[in-house]
Each structure stands twice: as C-alpha cells, then as structure tokens.
Amino acid sequence: MNMEADIETLPGIGEKTAEALRKGGIKTVRDLFYYLPRDYENFQNAVKIADLKPGKVVIKGQIDDLNTHYGKNRHLAITEGIIRDETASVRVVWFNQSYRKNQFQPGKTYLFSGTFELKYGRYQLTSPSATLYEEEKDDLKNALRPEKDEQGFQPIYKAHQSIKPDQFKKLIGRSKPLFAKIPDLLPDIKSKPSFVNKTARATALYDVHFPRDQKEVETGRRYLAYEELFELILAANLNRKENERLKSQPLPFKAENTKELISTLPFTLTPGQKRATWDILQDLEKTTPMNRLLQGDVGSGKTVVAAIAAYQAIKAGAQVALLAPTSILAAQHAESLSKILKPLKVNTALLIGATKNKAELKKHIKSGEVNLLIGTHAIITDDTEFHNLALCIIDEQHRFGVAQRQKLLLKSPKNMAPHLLAMTATPIPRSLQLTIFGDLSVSTIPELPKGRQKIETKIIREIDQRDMLYPKIAEEVKKGRQVYWICKSIEDNAKEETISVKKQAEKLSKIFPKFKIDFLHGRMKPAEKDEKMQKFEQKKTDILVSTTVVEVGVNVPNASVMVIMDAEGFGLAQLHQLRGRVGRGQYQSFCFLVKSGEERPSRRLRELEKSTSGFHLAEVDLKIRGPGEIYGSLQSGALDLRIASLSDTELISAAQKHVKNFLESDIPLENYPELKSSIQKYQQLTTLN
Ligand code: ADP
Numbered sequence: 001m002n003m004e005a006d007i008e009t010l011p012g013i014g015e016k017t018a019e020a021l022r023k024g025g026i027k028t029v030r031d032l033f034y035y036l037p038r039d040y041e042n043f044q045n046a047v048k049i050a051d052l053k054p055g056k057v058v059i060k061g062q063i064d065d066l067n068t069h070y071g072k073n074r075h076l077a078i079t080e081g082i083i084r085d086e087t088a089s090v091r092v093v094w095f096n097q098s099y100r101k102n103q104f105q106p107g108k109t110y111l112f113s114g115t116f117e118l119k120y121g122r123y124q125l126t127s128p129s130a131t132l133y134e135e136e137k138d139d140l141k142n143a144l145r146p147e148k149d150e151q152g153f154q155p156i157y158k159a160h161q162s163i164k165p166d167q168f169k170k171l172i173g174r175s176k177p178l179f180a181k182i183p184d185l186l187p188d189i190k191s192k193p194s195f196v197n198k199t200a201r202a203t204a205l206y207d208v209h210f211p212r213d214q215k216e217v218e219t220g221r222r223y224l225a226y227e228e229l230f231e232l233i234l235a236a237n238l239n240r241k242e243n244e245r246l247k248s249q250p251l252p253f254k255a256e257n258t259k260e261l262i263s264t265l266p267f268t269l270t271p272g273q274k275r276a277t278w279d280i281l282q283d284l285e286k287t288t289p290m291n292r293l294l295q296g297d298v299g300s301g302k303t304v305v306a307a308i309a310a311y312q313a314i315k316a317g318a319q320v321a322l323l324a325p326t327s328i329l330a331a332q333h334a335e336s337l338s339k340i341l342k343p344l345k346v347n348t349a350l351l352i353g354a355t356k357n358k359a360e361l362k363k364h365i366k367s368g369e370v371n372l373l374i375g376t377h378a379i380i381t382d383d384t385e386f387h388n389l390a391l392c393i394i395d396e397q398h399r400f401g402v403a404q405r406q407k408l409l410l411k412s413p414k415n416m417a418p419h420l421l422a423m424t425a426t427p428i429p430r431s432l433q434l435t436i437f438g439d440l441s442v443s444t445i446p447e448l449p450k451g452r453q454k455i456e457t458k459i460i461r462e463i464d465q466r467d468m469l470y471p472k473i474a475e476e477v478k479k480g481r482q483v484y485w486i487c488k489s490i491e492d493n494a495k496e497e498t499i500s501v502k503k504q505a506e507k508l509s510k511i512f513p514k515f516k517i518d519f520l521h522g523r524m525k526p527a528e529k530d531e532k533m534q535k536f537e538q539k540k541t542d543i544l545v546s547t548t549v550v551e552v553g554v555n556v557p558n559a560s561v562m563v564i565m566d567a568e569g570f571g572l573a574q575l576h577q578l579r580g581r582v583g584r585g586q587y588q589s590f591c592f593l594v595k596s597g598e599e600r601p602s603r604r605l606r607e608l609e610k611s612t613s614g615f616h617l618a619e620v621d622l623k624i625r626g627p628g629e630i631y632g633s634l635q636s637g638a639l640d641l642r643i644a645s646l647s648d649t650e651l652i653s654a655a656q657k658h659v660k661n662f663l664e665s666d667i668p669l670e671n672y673p674e675l676k677s678s679i680q681k682y683q684q685l686t687t688l689n
C-alpha cells in the first residue's frame, strides 16, 4: 500500500469528506493514519445491569424506547431511553444531545459509559458515551495478533476543522483492514533496535488506533516515537552534510588581534566565555560555514564573545552583521559593541527604523566602510547591500528559518555562505540538542561573572501588594534604584481582567506622587520608545511601567526591582527573561511575581521562585509543556511532533546509532521514498540553504 496516496483512495472517503480533510492538512493516507487518538475510553469493565452500583459504570446492551422532550423553559432537550441486557434494564438520560435519538440502530449492541445514580427517586444512567460493539470477527487483528479481540478499549479523536471526533473514528475504522498492508518505513539494517522489525510499523499504528488495552497503546506509541526521533535525527544529519557542502570565506585567527581586544576589557573573561570564544574563532577559520549556537544565561556575557568573533572577521577584511529582535535591543547592542570596538578602529553602524540618513549609510555599507552593521531582522529583507558579509550574528534566536538563510546568502559574496552565530539566553535542553537541533554546534557559558548577586524572587498575591510590595518599592527608589513594572496589556480591555500599562501607571502615580513614573509599550513609534528608554537609562524615570518590550537584552544596571503583574499569564522562559533585566549591576535585586486569585501558584511560578538558573528552568519548561509548544511556536514552520518523546534518552541514543549506521551504509535515501518525503518537513525547518 502506498502511504502517500491521496486520501480519496481510501474506502468511504468521497470528494466532500476528502475536501474537508484536506482543509485541515490531512491529504494522504499517511496523514490520516498518523492522526492519532487523543485518548481512550475503557469499556473493558462492563458489568451486568442487574449488578449495577451507583457511580461510574460501563454496561453493554441494546437500547430502545428513545424519545426527546423539552424541559419547562424549552432550553433543555431531554432524551430518554431504556438499555437492556440479558439480566435487566435501566433508564438512560441525555441532556441537550437530541442527536442521540437517531444514533442507534435497532438490534445492535452498544457499550455505554456514564454515571449510574439516583435522580428524582429513580435510578438512571446519566449522559453516557456510547459506542457500537462490533461482534463480527476481527480477521486482521487475528492476523497480526492471534489472541481474541476484546474490543473494550475505544479511541477518542480530537475534532479537526469540520471533522467531528466520531467521524474520524468511523473513517479510520473503515480502513482497518488496510492496516496490515502498511509498509515499513525505517531502514532494516543491522544496528536497528530489535523492536524495529518487519511489521513493527503496521502493528504500532494498529495498536494505537485499535488497542485492546493500555499496554498496546503504550508499545505502539513507543514505536511511533522512535520513528519520529529517527526522522528528526536523520534530518539534522542531512542538514549538517548539506552545510558541509557550502563554501564560506575563511577568517583566520591572529592571536595578537584577540589579545589586543581582550587587553582593553575592564574584566577578565570567565572560563565559559574563553571556551566559547575559542570554539567560535576556530570555526571561523574554516571554509565551511559555522553554524553555532552560543547559549548562556542572562548576564553571562555573550556580547563580548560576539565582539571578539566580529573582530576576527573584520581584521580579515570582512563585514559583520548583528541582528537583534527589536530596535531597542539593536540600539543597545550598537552602544555596547561600539564601546568595545571603537578604540580598535572598527566602524560600527546602527540601522533601524529611526535611523536618519539611511541612504547615505547604505552607501557606506555597500562600499565596505562600515565594518559592523547592527540592526533588526529587517536588514536581511530590505535592500541593504554589503560589500563582503562573512559573519552574521543573531541575538536571541535559536536558529534561522530557511527563507532568512536564503536571503542572507544573497547578500554575501558570490557562492559564499556567511558564518552564522546564534546567541540565546534560553538554553536548549540536552535531549533537544541531540534531536531537533542536531545540526547545530553548541557552545555554552555555564557561569555568570563573579560577584553577581542572586535575584530574590517572590510570588505575591494581588491583595497583598500594599503591605508587601509598595514599601519595598519606596525603599529601593529612595536608595536611588529604579523599577520595571510589567503589565500584559496596553490599554484596558473589557475581555481581560489583567491590569493595563496605562491604568497601572496612573495607579502608581497616586500611590507614589513624588516618584517619576513613565510608561512604554510596543504600539508607540520607535522614536518615542527610544526616547523613553533613554530617559530611563539616564535615571530620569524611577518606575517604568511597560509591556514585555523590555523583555530581552535591555541593560540598565541601576534597575534593581522587576514587578510582573498577572505573572500567571506569561511563559516560564519569558518570565526568566524579564527577571534578567534586573541584577545587572552591583546591587541586590528583586523580582516580584504578582498573581490574582486565591489558587495555589502554578508550578511555573514556584520553580521561578526557587531557581535563577536558566538551564534548570529550560528543563522544567520542557517537562511541563513539551517541545512542540516551546520550539514549535518559536520557529517559522511549526514543529509538529506527534509524540513528545524528546526526553527519552534511551530511545534517542538507539535512534542515533541507527541513523549513523544508515548514513555510513551508503544506501541512498532514494531507496526509501516515503522516509525521504517525511523528513522533508524537518529539513525545511532547519535546512541551511
Ligand atoms: P548577556 O549574555 O545577557 O548578553 P551581556 O553580554 O549583556 O550578557 O553582559 C552583561 C554584563 O556583564 C555587561 O555589562 C558586561 O559588560 C558584563 N560582563 C561580561 N563579561 C564579564 C566578565 N567576564 N566579568 C565581569 N563582567 C562581565
């Protein structure tokens, strides 16, 4: 059977259904067969009606005497009926599910799962789910597994676009006989794990859609997880190979240049900074492009590492671009980098929306007079031309999408790919480094420079602000420190109960009439934002109320307090980033996570209160949310993992071995057309050219 065949070739799928499925991205047989149940219903413990006891129950029987009538106010449709088995009968009731009246065929047996209870003086089964009990012999199941099929375990699918859960069940159920013909996907070579055998894939998919018990579900999912890992790791390896075929301009290391730069710094590099710098400087010497990720917690000193790398490139006669996610950040980078590099006669320039005389500047970029250009990502999409761009540094992004890379390639000298250095304060857990990010080289700065104080973090209930928060704010401002105050929304919004930037600023002006309070948000004009940020940097503002535009990179060492309103509404990585805006100078700093409501704070907030390590928090985040959530939304082209298997290190190392052996075997990927097309989606996400 061809898994890549059109969905319409399956039994019972006509033009209309096919169209609806396609709209939801389910186009091929494979797409449908990999539409996995979100959960299962266990009908295995069916009891006889005569033995029913109040509580959650499952019964098996036939249903009749169905009718629907309306409650007093006509808003409530009550559908009633009688379920019988060979021992007794019981009344069944559904509310506002009038379709139940036409759901059942006379003479057929169904499984019902619901609550058996006493209501208005009568016992009844309330709002059960119902599923057809198929008595016919299940030949396929018998072929794959000779034991008797119990059929007590039923899949529940998620609705998707206009397709309802039960429709998925029906559609996939109709194709049941085809499952035995599902071909293998993974290369059958000697280093594969023993569970990757001839019918492994067919069995796994069958077990996940038509299991008899939880155990079958789990073994099926484990195989599918393995398959997914194999694909991810293979894609990463192929990307790496592809990268190795590209040519880049070698930027030779000269010890005297690096020494010269380091000698101008007011501090000595940490061991982590030294190691990372060395990795990068060596990569730059090569004729294959660097593709390296530099990860280090907020404040670990990535900027100076980037500066040293840029200096090596510039001394080799090349140009460097540094891209930041926002113009505020770009401006800050421009300032700190020119502070480091200007004494060394490097020409740095900032190109953002607010830059004056852009045309003139672009001329200098094109002529090569500008050695280091700092800007937002707009630089790579606009008409900026370079003379000799050989290194591109990307701040606060894990990796570049395909489209972005393509554009960069166009801006570089003929047929030369620029070296890429991505920097991030949101570290990638080890398991993901081996899989999704397997094509990247990674350098880590594990420590902060000496003498940094730990930021004290505290969760505060909204109603406790007056007693626990305001006095602290007053104390810090009186000492000369400054405060960030983060709110989720800009203006009040009827739908949200969160406090807005504007309202919070007004409120604080009343509470602290003597303090200078200002506000900032992303909808302001860039020039206005920059001006407000500058005022804060120059200490003309005590408390800056803002949205998350100050999230990444902003550096005001005198700020010692970060208050985050409605903290439950932010992600873990984002909260950690926000917190990193304080504790950047010699002062003891504080972070207050304000939450509304009386419930216990979420695990997210509690972890944040306990730990200031970005590495620990990234691992926790991966556990809480899974990789799809985190990295899917981060990248262009969602990372749509069916099964979050990325923390299973045993499975990962088995797949790595299997992939390695496959690549070494020199069997062409063309021999596995389905595998080839299925890894393409991962390659698109990560490919280098
Ligand atoms: P991040 O990794 O968050 O980008 P930065 O590069 O902005 O961190 O560095 C944070 C601060 O630490 C800067 O003020 C920088 O000058 C300072 N710094 C960097 N490296 C060191 C070091 N080895 N010792 C002391 N201070 C350092």
Ligand code: MG
Residues within 6 Å of the ligand: 302, 303, 553
């Ligand atoms: Mg930074």
